[in-house]
Amino acid sequence: MKRLKKENLAPFLEEMNNKRTVYCPQSVDEKDIILAPLGKGKITDEACKTSISFKSMLFPQKEEINNFSKDGVEKILDTGKTAVFGVRACDFRSMEFVDAFMARNEMKDPFYFAKRNNILVMTLACNCPVSETCFCTDTGKAPFLEKGFDLQFFDAGSFYIVESQSREGDKVLESDYFTGSDSKDGETLSKIKDNSMKAEMQAPGFAKAVEWLKGNEPEPEFWDDLATACIACGGCSFVCPTCTCSNIFDSPSNGGFMRFRTWDTCMYEGFSRETSGHNPRGSLGSRLARRYLHKIKDDPENYGVSGCVGCGRCSDACPVGLGMIEIIKQINRI
Amino acid sequence: MEPEVQQKNKTDLVFQPQLARIERILPQISGHRLFQLKLINEEAAEQFSHLCGQFIELTVIGVGEAPISISSPPSRPGTIEICVRKAGVVTSALFKLHPGDQVAIRGPFGNGFPLDELKGKDVMLIAGGLGLAPLRSLLLSILDDRASFKDLVLMYGSRNPNDILFKYELLGMMNRTDIKYFFSVDSDDEGIWKQYVGVVTGLFERIEVNPETTFCALCGPPIMYRFVIQELKKKKIPMDQIFVSLERMMKCGVGKCGHCTIGKYYCCTDGPVFRYSDILDIKEAV
Numbered sequence A: 001m002k003r004l005k006k007e008n009l010a011p012f013l014e015e016m017n018n019k020r021t022v023y024c025p026q027s028v029d030e031k032d033i034i035l036a037p038l039g040k041g042k043i044t045d046e047a048c049k050t051s052i053s054f055k056s057m058l059f060p061q062k063e064e065i066n067n068f069s070k071d072g073v074e075k076i077l078d079t080g081k082t083a084v085f086g087v088r089a090c091d092f093r094s095m096e097f098v099d100a101f102m103a104r105n106e107m108k109d110p111f112y113f114a115k116r117n118n119i120l121v122m123t124l125a126c127n128c129p130v131s132e133t134c135f136c137t138d139t140g141k142a143p144f145l146e147k148g149f150d151l152q153f154f155d156a157g158s159f160y161i162v163e164s165q166s167r168e169g170d171k172v173l174e175s176d177y178f179t180g181s182d183s184k185d186g187e188t189l190s191k192i193k194d195n196s197m198k199a200e201m202q203a204p205g206f207a208k209a210v211e212w213l214k215g216n217e218p219e220p221e222f223w224d225d226l227a228t229a230c231i232a233c234g235g236c237s238f239v240c241p242t243c244t245c246s247n248i249f250d251s252p253s254n255g256g257f258m259r260f261r262t263w264d265t266c267m268y269e270g271f272s273r274e275t276s277g278h279n280p281r282g283s284l285g286s287r288l289a290r291r292y293l294h295k296i297k298d299d300p301e302n303y304g305v306s307g308c309v310g311c312g313r314c315s316d317a318c319p320v321g322l323g324m325i326e327i328i329k330q331i332n333r334i
Numbered sequence B: 001m002e003p004e005v006q007q008k009n010k011t012d013l014v015f016q017p018q019l020a021r022i023e024r025i026l027p028q029i030s031g032h033r034l035f036q037l038k039l040i041n042e043e044a045a046e047q048f049s050h051l052c053g054q055f056i057e058l059t060v061i062g063v064g065e066a067p068i069s070i071s072s073p074p075s076r077p078g079t080i081e082i083c084v085r086k087a088g089v090v091t092s093a094l095f096k097l098h099p100g101d102q103v104a105i106r107g108p109f110g111n112g113f114p115l116d117e118l119k120g121k122d123v124m125l126i127a128g129g130l131g132l133a134p135l136r137s138l139l140l141s142i143l144d145d146r147a148s149f150k151d152l153v154l155m156y157g158s159r160n161p162n163d164i165l166f167k168y169e170l171l172g173m174m175n176r177t178d179i180k181y182f183f184s185v186d187s188d189d190e191g192i193w194k195q196y197v198g199v200v201t202g203l204f205e206r207i208e209v210n211p212e213t214t215f216c217a218l219c220g221p222p223i224m225y226r227f228v229i230q231e232l233k234k235k236k237i238p239m240d241q242i243f244v245s246l247e248r249m250m251k252c253g254v255g256k257c258g259h260c261t262i263g264k265y266y267c268c269t270d271g272p273v274f275r276y277s278d279i280l281d282i283k284e285a286v
């Protein structure tokens, strides 16, 4: 366990930036907080929810995947070293979920793991909910991590208490910006953790809904009803840290062709439409069911972990008041 | 977390298109052609092996990619045969290519039919239209190892007598006594058809099956599945002895892009062949 003074956060990240491209939440124009490479704005030193999670570092909105040239076809692997600071526990869990997904069936996604194997993740625990739509505790998890991380920072006022759980993390803590911990830090840490668990959060009734879904499923009419509000904008998927649906397309480039992969969403009508016109999910209700149900029903069955980490971004983004919190509340009313 | 070592082989091929040459193009019925492909890299060509019912992701270079079933059987390696319908952007571009031109392929992907499980059993193949493409691979596999299987039945429904795929190949097998054929056409405007006119389900009146030993493989247009399965139920064939090959919109073919999901399954990796008893309860499946 070590300490880092908050005033040393920026210089520490700058120092790291010499070795890796460092991303962290920054406020731009005193208004939006975005996750960006250092230098975009003012570093946010408290836990906060960036509108897009750091999934965009590992699974970008648009990426080049294959280069078709005269010499053949090449895979494009981005192995640049990166680091990210300020990742909350829920977003870290979303990465663990995506890790499992991207490695399914012994077929590891090469583009994802090229980046994943070269990222250093520094998480920052939440002392209290950072927005009204946070509900991680309702999913049965804590606003901090127990295991699996390299470095976890806790906000202790004017300084951070920092835990390492890996060799990579230990190496980072060798930087002169970190100082030894106080004998009381262990106690402070327990207090922070206790308080964060007691903090009041949204409680849509996640566990109850998940339990009910094990043997039941809402009728199609349930979804058709909700779909009368949905405008199929796809926002809920794009902002979701565990959503990984993608499109693939080819485009001319440098005398050859480039294959791109981009984010896609199962909320769009054309997502599952075949050339014949047959569409197994032609109705918006069936797509809404897919988007929300697989996270909390199929994913736990397939991967043993929930596909929803309770970040609340879909609830923030939805322009018509749907999103996971509302969906869970509605399921619990059946 | 410790960095992971990149896994070789399977992972390396996931998103790695390999160049292939079009060796021959054999016209089929109108709008359909059979393409014979050969991987250009000799080592890759030698290593390429597939199961019947698997598919490839075919790239027409500069245009895009589409999933296409492998029509040739694993028992005849070397050349990859695909039967393609001109349907949209990629397939139309493919129809503009000539023998000698290059394409790229990824795969083979998907699970395929459980050939070993069918051994020693009566096998019934039921195809509608282009659904014969993957089933031809299974049909030829069985014929190439005929002694390992018991009775073999092929039921094949087409729109009209001019729409029968692999017509000459099928005609060439007509005098074999170790396979029973039943053909249907939906309509016969020219009045040239001597066999059954009507939908493929009408053929079931003509056959006797032993439900205990009969295994079915089926592939066709979406509408066909429910009706055929009803007939199979009437024949008392257990639901876990029916295999359906399903089509879905696919982009990656390797379980990443999400386009092909059927309930909790991914059609590209868990399918395209499903044991019907596994998907019974999934409303959107068939």
Ligand SMILES: Cc1cc2nc3c(=O)[nH]c(=O)nc-3n(C[C@H](O)[C@H](O)[C@H](O)COP(=O)(O)OP(=O)(O)OC[C@H]3O[C@@H](n4cnc5c(N)ncnc54)[C@H](O)[C@@H]3O)c2cc1C
Pocket: A273, A274, A275, A276, B055, B064, B065, B066, B067, B068, B069, B070, B082, B083, B084, B085, B086, B087, B088, B089, B090, B091, B092, B130, B133, B134, B246, B247, B248, B249, B250, B251, B272
């Ligand atoms: C497992 C499987 C096996 C298939 N086997 C054959 C076969 O043997 N012969 C054959 O002719 N056709 C087959 N199809 C259908 C074939 O994939 C589509 O007709 C083809 O993708 C149409 O591509 P397009 O660019 O010409 O059409 P467009 O409508 O212009 O483009 C649609 C694009 O969507 C994507 N796409 C992926 N899957 C589908 C799909 N199922 N339907 C529509 N678009 C899709 C492709 O990238 C395609 O380029 C198969 C489909 C699947 C899923």
Ligand code: SF4
Pocket: A236, A239, A240, A241, A242, A243, A295, A307, A308, A309, A310, A311, A312, A313, A314, A315, A324
């Ligand atoms: S479904 Fe909504 S709340 Fe759950 S992880 Fe995705 S964006 Fe966050």
Ligand code: SF4
Pocket: A229, A230, A231, A232, A233, A234, A235, A236, A237, A267, A317, A318, A319, A320, A321, A322, A323
């Ligand atoms: S964000 Fe809301 S309106 Fe948009 S697709 Fe999702 S549920 Fe529908």
Ligand code: FES
Pocket: B249, B250, B251, B252, B253, B254, B255, B256, B257, B258, B259, B260, B261, B266, B267, B268, B269
């Ligand atoms: S085709 Fe991409 S997940 Fe199945």
